[in-house]
Amino acid sequence: MSSHDQYLESADGTRLVVRRLGAGDPVVLVHGSGGGLHSWAAVAEHLAHDHEVWMPARRGYGPSDVPPGTKSFKDETADLITVIEAARQSSGTPVHLVGASYGATLALHTTSADPRDVRSLAIFEPPLFAAGAEITPLLDRYRSAFERDDAEAMAAALNDVTRVPAEIVAAFAAAAGDRRPDPVEARRSAIGWLHDLEALAEDSTDIARWSAISVPTLLLAGVDTWEPMPTTMRTLATTIRAARHVVWPGQSHFVTMTAPTLVADALRQFFAEISA
Template sequence: MTADLLKVQSPDGISLAVERVGQGKPVLAVHGTTSTRGRWAPVLPELSAHFALYLMDRRGRGASGDAPGVHSMALEFADVAAVADAISQQTGSGITVVAHSYGAICALEAALLTPAISRLVVYEPPIPTEAAPESHDEGPVERLSALVASGDNAGALLYFYRSVIGMPETLIGRMTTRDDWPARTAVAPTLPREIMATRRYRFDAQRFAQLTIPTLVMVGAESPPRYQSSTALLAQTLPNNQTVSLAGQQHNAIDAAPDLFIRETLRFLAP
Protein backbone atom coordinates (compact mmCIF):
# COMPACT_ATOMS: atom_id res chain seq x y z
CA MET A 1 0.00 0.00 0.00
CA THR A 2 1.57 3.26 -1.14
CA ALA A 3 0.81 6.67 0.33
CA ASP A 4 1.51 10.27 -0.68
CA LEU A 5 1.38 13.29 1.61
CA LEU A 6 -0.17 16.32 -0.07
CA LYS A 7 -0.45 19.88 1.19
CA VAL A 8 -3.48 22.10 0.60
CA GLN A 9 -3.66 25.74 1.64
CA SER A 10 -6.74 26.84 3.54
CA PRO A 11 -8.45 30.16 2.69
CA ASP A 12 -6.75 31.78 5.70
CA GLY A 13 -3.31 30.46 4.74
CA ILE A 14 -2.99 27.34 6.91
CA SER A 15 -1.16 24.35 5.44
CA LEU A 16 -3.42 21.29 5.60
CA ALA A 17 -1.85 17.83 5.34
CA VAL A 18 -3.68 15.21 3.28
CA GLU A 19 -2.47 11.62 2.93
CA ARG A 20 -3.52 9.74 -0.21
CA VAL A 21 -3.79 5.95 -0.03
CA GLY A 22 -5.18 3.49 -2.57
CA GLN A 23 -6.61 3.78 -6.05
CA GLY A 24 -10.06 4.45 -7.42
CA LYS A 25 -12.74 7.07 -7.02
CA PRO A 26 -11.71 9.79 -4.56
CA VAL A 27 -12.98 9.68 -0.97
CA LEU A 28 -11.99 12.35 1.55
CA ALA A 29 -12.02 11.20 5.20
CA VAL A 30 -12.46 13.80 7.96
CA HIS A 31 -11.75 12.75 11.54
CA GLY A 32 -13.33 13.90 14.79
CA THR A 33 -12.15 15.77 17.87
CA THR A 34 -9.64 13.51 19.61
CA SER A 35 -7.72 12.23 16.62
CA THR A 36 -5.67 12.80 13.51
CA ARG A 37 -5.85 11.20 10.09
CA GLY A 38 -4.57 8.04 11.83
CA ARG A 39 -8.04 7.44 13.29
CA TRP A 40 -9.03 5.69 10.05
CA ALA A 41 -6.51 2.87 10.59
CA PRO A 42 -9.17 0.26 11.51
CA VAL A 43 -10.97 0.71 8.17
CA LEU A 44 -8.10 1.89 5.97
CA PRO A 45 -7.00 -1.43 4.39
CA GLU A 46 -10.49 -2.37 3.24
CA LEU A 47 -11.63 1.06 2.07
CA SER A 48 -8.36 1.81 0.26
CA ALA A 49 -8.84 -1.42 -1.69
CA HIS A 50 -11.92 0.19 -3.25
CA PHE A 51 -11.14 3.92 -3.33
CA ALA A 52 -8.40 6.51 -3.42
CA LEU A 53 -8.65 7.67 0.18
CA TYR A 54 -7.57 11.19 1.09
CA LEU A 55 -7.04 11.40 4.84
CA MET A 56 -6.81 14.97 6.10
CA ASP A 57 -5.36 16.21 9.37
CA ARG A 58 -7.70 18.94 10.55
CA ARG A 59 -6.01 22.17 11.61
CA GLY A 60 -4.08 22.09 14.86
CA ARG A 61 -3.13 18.42 14.65
CA GLY A 62 -0.90 15.95 12.88
CA ALA A 63 1.06 17.45 9.99
CA SER A 64 -1.34 20.38 9.49
CA GLY A 65 -0.72 23.90 10.68
CA ASP A 66 -2.78 26.07 12.99
CA ALA A 67 -3.61 29.73 13.42
CA PRO A 68 -3.05 31.80 16.55
CA GLY A 69 -5.97 33.57 18.16
CA VAL A 70 -9.63 32.67 18.49
CA HIS A 71 -10.66 29.36 16.92
CA SER A 72 -13.67 29.39 14.61
CA MET A 73 -15.58 26.35 13.47
CA ALA A 74 -16.33 28.21 10.24
CA LEU A 75 -12.63 28.10 9.39
CA GLU A 76 -12.79 24.32 9.56
CA PHE A 77 -15.81 24.22 7.26
CA ALA A 78 -13.73 26.19 4.77
CA ASP A 79 -10.75 23.85 5.33
CA VAL A 80 -12.76 20.79 4.30
CA ALA A 81 -14.19 22.64 1.31
CA ALA A 82 -10.69 23.71 0.22
CA VAL A 83 -9.37 20.15 0.43
CA ALA A 84 -12.41 18.85 -1.46
CA ASP A 85 -11.86 21.46 -4.18
CA ALA A 86 -8.18 20.55 -4.48
CA ILE A 87 -8.94 16.83 -4.79
CA SER A 88 -11.70 17.46 -7.32
CA GLN A 89 -9.40 19.63 -9.42
CA GLN A 90 -6.67 16.99 -9.27
CA THR A 91 -8.93 14.06 -10.13
CA GLY A 92 -11.42 15.81 -12.39
CA SER A 93 -14.39 14.37 -10.54
CA GLY A 94 -16.77 14.98 -7.69
CA ILE A 95 -15.74 13.43 -4.40
CA THR A 96 -17.31 11.56 -1.51
CA VAL A 97 -16.64 12.76 2.03
CA VAL A 98 -16.71 10.27 4.92
CA ALA A 99 -16.63 11.97 8.30
CA HIS A 100 -16.93 11.21 12.00
CA SER A 101 -18.29 13.27 14.92
CA TYR A 102 -17.02 16.90 14.92
CA GLY A 103 -15.58 16.24 11.49
CA ALA A 104 -19.04 15.27 10.29
CA ILE A 105 -20.39 18.74 11.14
CA CYS A 106 -17.47 20.21 9.20
CA ALA A 107 -18.23 17.94 6.23
CA LEU A 108 -21.94 18.80 6.21
CA GLU A 109 -21.19 22.52 6.25
CA ALA A 110 -18.46 22.16 3.63
CA ALA A 111 -20.96 20.51 1.29
CA LEU A 112 -22.87 23.80 1.31
CA LEU A 113 -19.71 25.68 0.33
CA THR A 114 -18.52 23.69 -2.68
CA PRO A 115 -20.06 21.65 -5.51
CA ALA A 116 -16.98 19.40 -5.43
CA ILE A 117 -18.63 17.23 -2.75
CA SER A 118 -21.05 14.88 -4.51
CA ARG A 119 -21.82 12.40 -1.68
CA LEU A 120 -21.59 12.31 2.09
CA VAL A 121 -21.23 9.62 4.74
CA VAL A 122 -21.52 11.06 8.25
CA TYR A 123 -21.30 9.23 11.55
CA GLU A 124 -22.89 10.91 14.59
CA PRO A 125 -22.24 14.63 14.13
CA PRO A 126 -22.73 16.16 17.62
CA ILE A 127 -25.31 18.73 16.50
CA PRO A 128 -27.09 20.40 19.43
CA THR A 129 -30.86 19.96 19.16
CA GLU A 130 -33.90 21.05 21.11
CA ALA A 131 -34.35 17.48 22.31
CA ALA A 132 -30.69 17.19 23.36
CA PRO A 133 -29.25 20.70 23.87
CA GLU A 134 -25.60 21.28 24.67
CA SER A 135 -24.70 21.57 28.32
CA HIS A 136 -23.88 25.00 29.77
CA ASP A 137 -21.73 23.43 32.46
CA GLU A 138 -18.30 25.04 32.26
CA GLY A 139 -16.78 22.40 34.53
CA PRO A 140 -15.60 19.97 31.83
CA VAL A 141 -13.95 22.72 29.78
CA GLU A 142 -12.26 24.16 32.86
CA ARG A 143 -11.06 20.70 33.92
CA LEU A 144 -9.70 19.93 30.45
CA SER A 145 -7.97 23.31 30.26
CA ALA A 146 -6.37 22.75 33.66
CA LEU A 147 -5.09 19.29 32.72
CA VAL A 148 -3.63 20.59 29.45
CA ALA A 149 -2.04 23.58 31.23
CA SER A 150 -0.37 21.19 33.67
CA GLY A 151 1.08 19.19 30.79
CA ASP A 152 -1.14 16.15 31.41
CA ASN A 153 -2.37 15.65 27.86
CA ALA A 154 -3.09 11.95 28.43
CA GLY A 155 -5.13 12.78 31.52
CA ALA A 156 -7.11 15.36 29.55
CA LEU A 157 -7.87 12.85 26.80
CA LEU A 158 -8.95 10.19 29.29
CA TYR A 159 -11.16 12.73 31.08
CA PHE A 160 -12.76 13.65 27.76
CA TYR A 161 -13.47 10.02 26.93
CA ARG A 162 -14.90 9.19 30.35
CA SER A 163 -16.70 12.35 31.42
CA VAL A 164 -17.59 14.18 28.21
CA ILE A 165 -18.60 11.43 25.77
CA GLY A 166 -19.06 8.53 28.20
CA MET A 167 -16.89 6.01 26.38
CA PRO A 168 -16.98 2.50 27.93
CA GLU A 169 -13.86 1.57 29.94
CA THR A 170 -13.21 -1.50 27.80
CA LEU A 171 -12.98 0.67 24.69
CA ILE A 172 -10.85 3.26 26.48
CA GLY A 173 -8.43 0.48 27.35
CA ARG A 174 -8.15 -0.54 23.73
CA MET A 175 -7.69 3.08 22.64
CA THR A 176 -4.64 3.50 24.89
CA THR A 177 -2.89 0.58 23.17
CA ARG A 178 -3.45 1.86 19.63
CA ASP A 179 -0.50 3.01 17.55
CA ASP A 180 -2.01 6.48 17.27
CA TRP A 181 -2.40 7.00 21.05
CA PRO A 182 0.62 9.37 21.19
CA ALA A 183 -0.81 11.38 18.28
CA ARG A 184 -4.16 11.58 20.08
CA THR A 185 -2.60 12.83 23.30
CA ALA A 186 -0.67 15.43 21.29
CA VAL A 187 -3.93 17.06 20.15
CA ALA A 188 -5.43 17.28 23.66
CA PRO A 189 -4.87 21.08 23.77
CA THR A 190 -7.53 21.44 21.03
CA LEU A 191 -10.24 19.75 23.12
CA PRO A 192 -11.52 22.81 25.02
CA ARG A 193 -11.85 24.94 21.89
CA GLU A 194 -13.69 22.24 19.97
CA ILE A 195 -16.12 21.60 22.83
CA MET A 196 -16.90 25.30 22.92
CA ALA A 197 -17.22 25.44 19.12
CA THR A 198 -19.73 22.58 19.19
CA ARG A 199 -21.73 24.31 21.91
CA ARG A 200 -21.95 27.47 19.82
CA TYR A 201 -22.89 25.67 16.61
CA ARG A 202 -26.46 26.08 15.39
CA PHE A 203 -27.89 23.85 12.68
CA ASP A 204 -29.87 25.78 10.06
CA ALA A 205 -32.52 23.40 8.75
CA GLN A 206 -33.57 25.78 5.96
CA ARG A 207 -30.06 25.81 4.51
CA PHE A 208 -29.68 22.04 4.74
CA ALA A 209 -33.06 21.41 3.14
CA GLN A 210 -31.29 22.57 -0.05
CA LEU A 211 -28.51 19.96 0.24
CA THR A 212 -29.69 17.41 -2.30
CA ILE A 213 -26.58 15.23 -2.64
CA PRO A 214 -26.93 11.58 -1.54
CA THR A 215 -26.08 11.33 2.16
CA LEU A 216 -25.69 8.32 4.45
CA VAL A 217 -26.27 9.14 8.12
CA MET A 218 -25.04 6.48 10.54
CA VAL A 219 -25.63 6.21 14.27
CA GLY A 220 -24.81 3.62 16.91
CA ALA A 221 -27.95 1.92 18.20
CA GLU A 222 -26.59 2.19 21.75
CA SER A 223 -25.33 5.77 21.47
CA PRO A 224 -26.51 8.47 23.91
CA PRO A 225 -29.59 10.64 23.18
CA ARG A 226 -27.53 13.54 21.79
CA TYR A 227 -26.44 11.43 18.82
CA GLN A 228 -29.84 9.81 18.33
CA SER A 229 -31.39 13.27 18.31
CA SER A 230 -28.92 14.77 15.83
CA THR A 231 -29.37 11.76 13.54
CA ALA A 232 -33.15 12.18 13.64
CA LEU A 233 -32.76 15.87 12.81
CA LEU A 234 -30.66 15.09 9.74
CA ALA A 235 -33.06 12.34 8.66
CA GLN A 236 -35.93 14.83 8.81
CA THR A 237 -34.02 17.63 7.07
CA LEU A 238 -31.79 16.28 4.32
CA PRO A 239 -33.90 15.60 1.22
CA ASN A 240 -31.76 12.74 -0.15
CA ASN A 241 -30.59 10.76 2.85
CA GLN A 242 -30.43 7.19 4.09
CA THR A 243 -30.20 6.52 7.82
CA VAL A 244 -28.62 3.39 9.29
CA SER A 245 -28.47 2.36 12.94
CA LEU A 246 -25.52 0.09 13.75
CA ALA A 247 -26.65 -2.64 16.13
CA GLY A 248 -24.85 -2.75 19.47
CA GLN A 249 -22.63 0.24 18.68
CA GLN A 250 -21.91 3.64 20.22
CA HIS A 251 -19.89 6.66 19.10
CA ASN A 252 -16.74 4.72 18.19
CA ALA A 253 -18.07 2.01 15.90
CA ILE A 254 -15.14 2.68 13.56
CA ASP A 255 -12.93 1.20 16.29
CA ALA A 256 -15.31 -1.28 17.94
CA ALA A 257 -16.97 -2.69 14.82
CA PRO A 258 -14.94 -1.68 11.75
CA ASP A 259 -16.43 -4.46 9.60
CA LEU A 260 -19.93 -3.14 10.26
CA PHE A 261 -18.92 0.44 9.44
CA ILE A 262 -17.17 -0.74 6.25
CA ARG A 263 -20.14 -2.85 5.16
CA GLU A 264 -22.62 0.01 5.38
CA THR A 265 -20.23 2.48 3.78
CA LEU A 266 -19.51 0.20 0.83
CA ARG A 267 -23.19 -0.62 0.43
CA PHE A 268 -23.99 3.08 0.11
CA LEU A 269 -21.06 3.90 -2.16
CA ALA A 270 -21.45 0.89 -4.47
CA PRO A 271 -21.88 1.90 -8.12
Protein backbone atom coordinates in the same frame (compact mmCIF):
# COMPACT_ATOMS: atom_id res chain seq x y z
CA MET B 1 -1.43 -0.83 0.70
CA SER B 2 1.09 1.99 0.46
CA SER B 3 0.12 5.60 1.13
CA HIS B 4 1.80 8.96 0.78
CA ASP B 5 1.40 12.29 2.56
CA GLN B 6 1.16 15.64 0.84
CA TYR B 7 0.81 19.25 1.96
CA LEU B 8 -2.02 21.58 1.03
CA GLU B 9 -2.38 25.24 1.94
CA SER B 10 -5.75 26.50 3.15
CA ALA B 11 -7.17 29.92 2.30
CA ASP B 12 -5.57 31.60 5.34
CA GLY B 13 -2.16 29.98 4.80
CA THR B 14 -2.65 27.11 7.26
CA ARG B 15 -0.66 24.07 6.15
CA LEU B 16 -2.63 20.85 6.08
CA VAL B 17 -1.18 17.35 5.78
CA VAL B 18 -3.25 14.85 3.81
CA ARG B 19 -2.65 11.11 3.56
CA ARG B 20 -3.63 9.50 0.25
CA LEU B 21 -3.94 5.90 -0.88
CA GLY B 22 -5.70 3.85 -3.51
CA ALA B 23 -7.08 4.75 -6.92
CA GLY B 24 -10.55 5.40 -8.30
CA ASP B 25 -13.33 7.85 -7.46
CA PRO B 26 -12.17 10.14 -4.63
CA VAL B 27 -13.34 9.75 -1.04
CA VAL B 28 -12.45 12.33 1.62
CA LEU B 29 -12.52 10.93 5.18
CA VAL B 30 -12.75 13.52 7.99
CA HIS B 31 -11.66 12.50 11.48
CA GLY B 32 -13.29 13.34 14.79
CA SER B 33 -11.95 14.95 17.94
CA GLY B 34 -8.78 13.46 19.35
CA GLY B 35 -7.99 11.85 15.99
CA GLY B 36 -5.55 12.44 13.17
CA LEU B 37 -4.06 10.87 10.06
CA HIS B 38 -4.47 7.41 11.60
CA SER B 39 -8.16 7.67 12.52
CA TRP B 40 -9.65 6.19 9.37
CA ALA B 41 -6.74 3.87 8.53
CA ALA B 42 -8.58 0.56 8.90
CA VAL B 43 -11.61 1.74 6.90
CA ALA B 44 -9.38 3.35 4.27
CA GLU B 45 -7.48 0.10 3.66
CA HIS B 46 -10.75 -1.51 2.56
CA LEU B 47 -11.96 1.44 0.48
CA ALA B 48 -8.63 1.97 -1.27
CA HIS B 49 -9.05 -1.18 -3.37
CA ASP B 50 -11.42 0.76 -5.66
CA HIS B 51 -11.31 4.40 -4.48
CA GLU B 52 -8.71 7.12 -4.05
CA VAL B 53 -8.89 7.93 -0.34
CA TRP B 54 -7.90 11.34 1.07
CA MET B 55 -7.45 11.66 4.85
CA PRO B 56 -6.59 15.16 6.09
CA ALA B 57 -5.27 15.89 9.57
CA ARG B 58 -7.53 18.76 10.58
CA ARG B 59 -6.02 22.08 11.71
CA GLY B 60 -4.99 21.87 15.35
CA TYR B 61 -3.90 18.26 14.89
CA GLY B 62 -0.28 17.61 13.98
CA PRO B 63 1.37 17.22 11.57
CA SER B 64 -1.00 19.87 10.18
CA ASP B 65 -0.51 23.39 11.52
CA VAL B 66 -1.82 24.53 14.89
CA PRO B 67 -2.68 28.17 14.16
CA PRO B 68 -2.71 30.75 16.97
CA GLY B 69 -5.99 32.06 18.32
CA THR B 70 -9.35 30.36 18.61
CA LYS B 71 -10.81 28.13 15.91
CA SER B 72 -14.22 28.19 14.23
CA PHE B 73 -16.12 25.92 11.87
CA LYS B 74 -15.71 28.66 9.25
CA ASP B 75 -11.93 28.10 9.40
CA GLU B 76 -12.27 24.35 9.08
CA THR B 77 -14.86 24.57 6.33
CA ALA B 78 -12.32 26.54 4.27
CA ASP B 79 -9.73 23.85 5.04
CA LEU B 80 -12.00 21.03 3.95
CA ILE B 81 -13.01 22.85 0.76
CA THR B 82 -9.28 23.10 -0.04
CA VAL B 83 -8.94 19.31 0.36
CA ILE B 84 -12.09 18.62 -1.67
CA GLU B 85 -10.93 20.89 -4.50
CA ALA B 86 -7.54 19.15 -4.60
CA ALA B 87 -9.20 15.73 -4.75
CA ARG B 88 -11.56 16.92 -7.47
CA GLN B 89 -8.73 18.35 -9.56
CA SER B 90 -6.63 15.21 -9.14
CA SER B 91 -9.38 12.82 -10.20
CA GLY B 92 -11.59 14.95 -12.41
CA THR B 93 -14.70 13.83 -10.51
CA PRO B 94 -16.60 15.15 -7.45
CA VAL B 95 -15.81 13.58 -4.08
CA HIS B 96 -17.66 11.34 -1.69
CA LEU B 97 -17.39 13.23 1.62
CA VAL B 98 -17.40 11.13 4.79
CA GLY B 99 -17.15 12.37 8.38
CA ALA B 100 -17.27 10.76 11.81
CA SER B 101 -18.28 12.50 15.07
CA TYR B 102 -16.91 16.08 15.04
CA GLY B 103 -15.74 15.36 11.50
CA ALA B 104 -19.37 14.63 10.60
CA THR B 105 -20.45 18.03 11.92
CA LEU B 106 -17.69 19.62 9.84
CA ALA B 107 -18.86 17.67 6.78
CA LEU B 108 -22.37 19.07 7.29
CA HIS B 109 -21.01 22.61 7.54
CA THR B 110 -18.91 22.15 4.41
CA THR B 111 -21.63 20.56 2.28
CA SER B 112 -24.03 23.29 3.32
CA ALA B 113 -21.50 26.04 2.50
CA ASP B 114 -20.25 24.72 -0.86
CA PRO B 115 -21.67 21.48 -2.28
CA ARG B 116 -20.33 21.98 -5.83
CA ASP B 117 -17.62 19.31 -5.65
CA VAL B 118 -19.48 17.01 -3.22
CA ARG B 119 -20.97 14.00 -4.97
CA SER B 120 -22.35 12.45 -1.79
CA LEU B 121 -22.29 12.92 1.97
CA ALA B 122 -21.97 10.15 4.56
CA ILE B 123 -21.88 11.04 8.23
CA PHE B 124 -21.55 8.97 11.39
CA GLU B 125 -22.99 10.37 14.64
CA PRO B 126 -22.19 14.10 14.61
CA PRO B 127 -22.49 15.48 18.19
CA LEU B 128 -24.96 18.21 17.18
CA PHE B 129 -26.23 18.42 20.77
CA ALA B 130 -22.76 19.47 22.06
CA ALA B 131 -22.59 23.08 20.95
CA GLY B 132 -23.31 26.66 21.89
CA ALA B 133 -23.44 28.42 25.22
CA GLU B 134 -23.72 25.28 27.34
CA ILE B 135 -20.32 24.14 26.05
CA THR B 136 -18.57 27.37 27.13
CA PRO B 137 -18.13 26.46 30.82
CA LEU B 138 -16.88 23.02 29.77
CA LEU B 139 -14.42 24.67 27.38
CA ASP B 140 -13.21 26.87 30.24
CA ARG B 141 -12.82 23.82 32.50
CA TYR B 142 -10.95 21.96 29.80
CA ARG B 143 -8.65 24.91 29.00
CA SER B 144 -7.77 25.28 32.68
CA ALA B 145 -6.95 21.56 32.96
CA PHE B 146 -4.99 21.72 29.68
CA GLU B 147 -2.87 24.62 30.90
CA ARG B 148 -1.88 22.72 34.03
CA ASP B 149 -1.50 19.46 32.06
CA ASP B 150 -4.06 17.64 34.22
CA ALA B 151 -5.06 14.67 32.06
CA GLU B 152 -7.70 13.43 34.52
CA ALA B 153 -9.47 16.79 34.68
CA MET B 154 -9.31 17.14 30.88
CA ALA B 155 -10.91 13.72 30.47
CA ALA B 156 -13.65 14.57 32.98
CA ALA B 157 -14.53 17.76 31.09
CA LEU B 158 -14.64 15.88 27.78
CA ASN B 159 -16.91 13.22 29.26
CA ASP B 160 -19.34 15.98 30.19
CA VAL B 161 -19.23 17.30 26.62
CA THR B 162 -19.76 13.91 24.97
CA ARG B 163 -22.05 12.60 27.75
CA VAL B 164 -20.41 9.19 27.75
CA PRO B 165 -22.09 7.10 30.50
CA ALA B 166 -20.00 6.46 33.60
CA GLU B 167 -20.02 2.69 33.06
CA ILE B 168 -18.46 3.08 29.60
CA VAL B 169 -15.80 5.43 30.99
CA ALA B 170 -15.03 2.85 33.67
CA ALA B 171 -14.86 0.03 31.11
CA PHE B 172 -12.33 1.96 29.03
CA ALA B 173 -10.25 2.68 32.11
CA ALA B 174 -10.28 -0.99 33.06
CA ALA B 175 -9.32 -2.05 29.54
CA ALA B 176 -6.39 0.38 29.52
CA GLY B 177 -5.07 -1.00 32.81
CA ASP B 178 -1.63 0.37 33.57
CA ARG B 179 -0.93 1.41 29.98
CA ARG B 180 -0.17 5.07 29.54
CA PRO B 181 -0.57 6.88 26.22
CA ASP B 182 2.46 8.19 24.38
CA PRO B 183 2.99 11.69 25.86
CA VAL B 184 3.59 13.32 22.48
CA GLU B 185 0.43 11.81 20.99
CA ALA B 186 -1.55 12.63 24.12
CA ARG B 187 -0.52 16.28 23.98
CA ARG B 188 -1.28 16.46 20.24
CA SER B 189 -4.75 15.07 20.90
CA ALA B 190 -5.27 17.45 23.84
CA ILE B 191 -4.41 20.48 21.71
CA GLY B 192 -6.81 19.32 19.00
CA TRP B 193 -9.62 18.81 21.49
CA LEU B 194 -9.09 22.33 22.84
CA HIS B 195 -9.55 23.86 19.40
CA ASP B 196 -12.53 21.63 18.60
CA LEU B 197 -14.24 22.78 21.80
CA GLU B 198 -13.64 26.39 20.79
CA ALA B 199 -15.45 25.77 17.50
CA LEU B 200 -18.29 23.90 19.19
CA ALA B 201 -18.80 26.70 21.73
CA GLU B 202 -19.31 29.15 18.84
CA ASP B 203 -21.65 26.80 16.98
CA SER B 204 -25.41 26.21 17.22
CA THR B 205 -27.51 23.20 18.15
CA ASP B 206 -30.05 24.11 15.44
CA ILE B 207 -30.50 20.97 13.34
CA ALA B 208 -33.06 22.60 11.02
CA ARG B 209 -30.26 24.52 9.27
CA TRP B 210 -29.17 21.32 7.52
CA SER B 211 -32.52 20.93 5.73
CA ALA B 212 -31.18 22.59 2.57
CA ILE B 213 -28.63 19.80 1.97
CA SER B 214 -29.70 18.05 -1.22
CA VAL B 215 -26.75 15.83 -2.21
CA PRO B 216 -27.28 12.09 -1.70
CA THR B 217 -26.80 11.57 2.03
CA LEU B 218 -26.19 8.52 4.21
CA LEU B 219 -26.63 8.76 7.99
CA LEU B 220 -24.86 6.06 10.01
CA ALA B 221 -25.29 5.22 13.69
CA GLY B 222 -24.84 2.47 16.27
CA VAL B 223 -27.73 1.07 18.28
CA ASP B 224 -25.58 1.03 21.43
CA THR B 225 -24.55 4.70 21.34
CA TRP B 226 -25.95 6.60 24.31
CA GLU B 227 -28.50 9.41 24.32
CA PRO B 228 -28.85 12.10 23.15
CA MET B 229 -27.14 10.76 20.01
CA PRO B 230 -29.97 8.42 18.88
CA THR B 231 -32.55 11.21 19.21
CA THR B 232 -30.20 13.61 17.42
CA MET B 233 -29.75 11.20 14.52
CA ARG B 234 -33.50 10.58 14.18
CA THR B 235 -34.09 14.34 14.06
CA LEU B 236 -31.37 14.75 11.44
CA ALA B 237 -32.91 11.93 9.38
CA THR B 238 -36.23 13.79 9.20
CA THR B 239 -34.45 17.10 8.49
CA ILE B 240 -32.38 15.94 5.49
CA ARG B 241 -35.37 14.48 3.68
CA ALA B 242 -33.57 12.43 1.07
CA ALA B 243 -31.18 10.89 3.58
CA ARG B 244 -30.86 7.15 4.09
CA HIS B 245 -30.53 6.17 7.75
CA VAL B 246 -28.64 3.01 8.76
CA VAL B 247 -28.44 1.94 12.41
CA TRP B 248 -26.08 -0.94 13.21
CA PRO B 249 -27.03 -3.43 15.94
CA GLY B 250 -24.29 -4.15 18.46
CA GLN B 251 -22.25 -1.07 17.51
CA SER B 252 -21.56 2.22 19.28
CA HIS B 253 -19.75 5.51 18.67
CA PHE B 254 -16.46 3.67 18.15
CA VAL B 255 -17.53 1.57 15.14
CA THR B 256 -14.86 2.96 12.79
CA MET B 257 -12.30 1.27 15.05
CA THR B 258 -14.26 -1.78 16.21
CA ALA B 259 -15.89 -2.76 12.89
CA PRO B 260 -14.06 -1.05 10.00
CA THR B 261 -15.16 -3.64 7.45
CA LEU B 262 -18.81 -2.98 8.31
CA VAL B 263 -18.27 0.75 7.78
CA ALA B 264 -16.32 0.32 4.54
CA ASP B 265 -18.91 -2.07 3.09
CA ALA B 266 -21.77 0.32 3.90
CA LEU B 267 -19.92 3.21 2.27
CA ARG B 268 -18.99 1.21 -0.81
CA GLN B 269 -22.59 0.03 -1.24
CA PHE B 270 -23.86 3.62 -0.89
CA PHE B 271 -21.36 4.93 -3.42
CA ALA B 272 -22.31 2.20 -5.88
CA GLU B 273 -26.05 2.82 -5.52
CA ILE B 274 -25.84 6.55 -6.20
CA SER B 275 -23.49 5.96 -9.13
CA ALA B 276 -25.74 3.35 -10.77
